[in-house]
Amino acid sequence: MRRLISLLVAMALATMPQAVSALELSSWDLQQSPAPEALVIVVNHSNELNNLSFSELRSIFLGRRSHWADGRRITLVMREPGEAERRVVLREICGMSEDQLKSHFIRGLYTGEILTTPKTLSTPAGVRKFIFNVPGAIGYLRLSDVDASVKAVRIDKLLPEERGYRLHVRVQEPEPRD
Amino acid sequence: MTSRLKFIAQRQSAYPMSWIDRMLRAASRHKAIVLLLLVCCGVAVIGAFVIRDLHAADVEAQQMYTGSVHGLQRIGELQYDAQETRRATLYALTTSDSNLQVEYADQSRNADQRVKDGIEEYARQAKLPGEVSLAKRLAHDWAGYLSVRDEVLASILEGSTKEAVNLDLSGGVPAFELVRQDLNQVKRLYDQDASQRLANLGASWRRSSWKLIGILAFTFVLSGTAVWAVQRGRMLNAIHLAKLQMEFVASVSHELRTPVAVMSSAADNLADGLIEGRASLQKYGALLQKQSRRMGELVDEILLFAATEDRENRYILQPLEIYPIIESIVASSEALIQGTDVAFHPQIEPSLPLVMGDPVAISQCLQNLIGNAIKYGGDHPRITLRVFSAPADNGSEEEVRISVGDRGIGIDPSELSRIFDPFYRSPSVNAAQIHGTGLGLSLAKRIAESIGARITVVSELSVGSTFTLHLQNAKGDDLQTAVGASRPASSARV
Secondary structure (H helix, E strand, C coil): CHHHHHHHHHHHHHHCCCCCCHHHHCCCCCCCCCCCEEEEEEECCCCCCCEECHHHHHHHHCCCCCECCCCCECEEEEECCCCHHHHHHHHHHHCCCHHHHHHHHHHHHHHCCCCCCCEEECCHHHHHHHHHHCCCEEEEEEHHHCCCCCEEEEECCECCCCCCCCCEECCCCCCCCC | CHHHHHHHHHHHHHCCCHHHHHHHHHHHHHHHHHHHHHHHHHHHHHHHHHHHHHHHHHHHHHHHHHHHHHHHHHHHHHHHHHHHHHHHHHHHHCCCCHHHHHHHHHHHHHHHHHHHHHHHHHHHHCCCHHHHHHHHHHHHHHHHHHHHHHHHHHHHHHCCHHHHHHHHHHHHHHHHHHHHHHHHHHHHHHHHHHHHHHHHHHHHHHHHHHHHHHHHHHHHHHHHHHHHHHHHHHHHHHHHHHHHHHHHHHHHHHHHHHHHHHHHHHHHHHHCCCCCCHHHHHHHHHHHHHHHHHHHHHHHHHHHHHHHCCCCCCCCCEEECHHHHHHHHHHHHHHHHCCCCCEEEEEECCCCCCEEECHHHHHHHHHHHHHHHHHCCCCCCEEEEEEEEEECCCCCCEEEEEEEECCCCCCCHHHCCCCCCCCCCCHHHHHCCCCCCCCHHHHHHHHHHHCCCEEEEEEECCCEEEEEEEEEECCCHHHHHHHHHHHHHHHCCC
C-alpha cells in the first residue's frame, strides 16, 4: 500500500510543469545586480554548533540529517516561497527549484528518509523568534536582519563578512524564469 | 456706717467665690480685654492643633486609598499577566501556522516579562519577613513554570503537539498551580495589610473625633468662662463703683452736715440774741468762718476731682524753682496747724535744680498729701516735709523728690494698691471715724500724672506713712526760657 502511494505521488510530480531548472538558475543576470548582502545561517543560542561544512548544510536543508550531535531534533526554518532569501537557499544550498524541493520532501516523508518538513515563516522577525524559542532550530537571515536573539554559524569556517563566503542575496534577487 | 461695713465684710467672707471675685476685679481693673485676648490665643492654638490632627488623618486616609488602589491594581495585573503567559502558550497549540505560533510565543514571553517585573517590584516593597519569603518563593516557582513553558513552546513550534500537551500536563499544570497559590497568598497578605490599615485608620479617626470633641468642649468652656468672667468683672466693678459712690455721697453729706449744723446752731443763737459781748461775737464769727471755709474746701475738692475726671491736661508745664512753692506750702501748712498739737518739720536741701511742672498743680498735690498726713497722723501728728534731689529710677538722671511723712496709723499692705482709687476709703479708717471723701489721694495722683510726675508711698501699719512726689528735672532748651522768670524766686529759700 505504501509503495502504491509513493508511486502515485511520483507520477503526479512528473506531470507538473517544471518551473525553473537548475541550469536556468545559472543564467540570471549577475552583472546588473546591486551589491549582494550575505545570507547568514542562524541557530538557537543553546546550540553548541559553531561551524558547518557546506555539505553538512546541504544535508540539513534537504532533511537528510534530522538530529544534532547532542541528540536534539533539527527543526528547519524556511522563508515563504518567492522570498529572495529562499531563492538563494534553493539555488546555492539545495541546488533545486521550488517544485523540486517540494517533491523532494514529499518523497522523503513517504519513504521515511525525512522525518519533518521545514517550518515556513513569512518575516525575518518570525524566523528570529522561532529560532529563539526552539533550541534545535536552524534557519537563515540576511545579515542586516540578524540580532542577538540568534546565533550565526560559520560555513566552511567562514563568517558572512569574510572573503569566500558563498551565500549572498542581491538586493533585488531576480525571479527565476519559467 | 460701721455696722454696715461689718455686714458687707461678713457677707464677702461668707461668699464662697469671694477670692474669684477679688481676682476678677483685679484683672478687670487692668484690662478685661486681656482676658478675651488670652481666650482668643487659646482658641487659635487649639484650632491649630485641630487642623493639624485633621490634616494628619486626611494624609493617612489618602495614603491608604492610594496604597489600596495601587496594591489592588498591582495584584490584579500580576494575576492577569500570569494567566496571559499560560493562555498565550496554550493558544499556540490551537494552530499549525508557524507564524501564528511564533506570535503566541512572543505574547507569552512579553506577559512573562511583565510578571517578572511585578514580582521584582513586590520583592522590593516587601518589608515583613513573610512577604520577603513569599516574594522569593514566587520568583522561584515562576522560574520553574517558565522552564516548562519554554519546553512546551519549543515542542509546539517544532510541530510536536502531542509532546507539548504531555509536557504541559505533566510539568506545566503543577508548576502553574504553585504560582497561582503564591499569587493567592500575596493577595491574602495584601488583604491582611489593608485590613490592618483600615483598622488603624478607624482608630485614628476615633482618636481625632475624641480630640475634636474634647477640644471643642474645652474651647466652649473656656469661652463661656471668659465671657462670664468679663461680665462678672464688669458687674463687680459697677457694684463696687456704685458702692463707692454711695459711700462718697454719705461721706460728703456727713462732711457737709457737721459744718452746716454748727453754722445753723450759731446762726440760731445769733438770731435769737443769745450772744452777748464782743468776745462771744468774735468767737462765733471765727466759728462760722472756719466752718464755711471747711465747706468751701470740701466743695473745691469735689469740683477739682470732677474737673480732672476727663484727664485733660489743664496745667502748663514749665521749668520751675521749687523753693517758692515749698515756701508757700510751708507757710500755709504752718498757718493751718497753728494752735494745734501738730508738729511740722520741713527739711529742704539747698541748690536744688529746676523742675518741670506747674506751681498750682504741685501746690494742690502737696496740700493733699500734707492734709492726709495731718488727718491720719494719729493723736499727736508729727509731719515731716523733705525736699531733696535723688537719682531717678532709670538711674541716669536726677529728680527732685518731695516726701511727706507721718507717724500715724499707717496703711495695711493689702490696701496699698487701692488707696489711689477714687472714693476708696479704708474700712479701718471708716471704723476709726476719720471723715473724708476718698478723693484726696486719687486727686493728688491725677494731678501729679498730669504734670509728668508720680507719687509713691511707703507705709507700715501703726508706724506711719511716707508719700513722695517725684518731679522731673528741667533740661535742655527749657532751662534757657526759665532763667529770667524763675531767678528772683530763688532767694526765698527756706
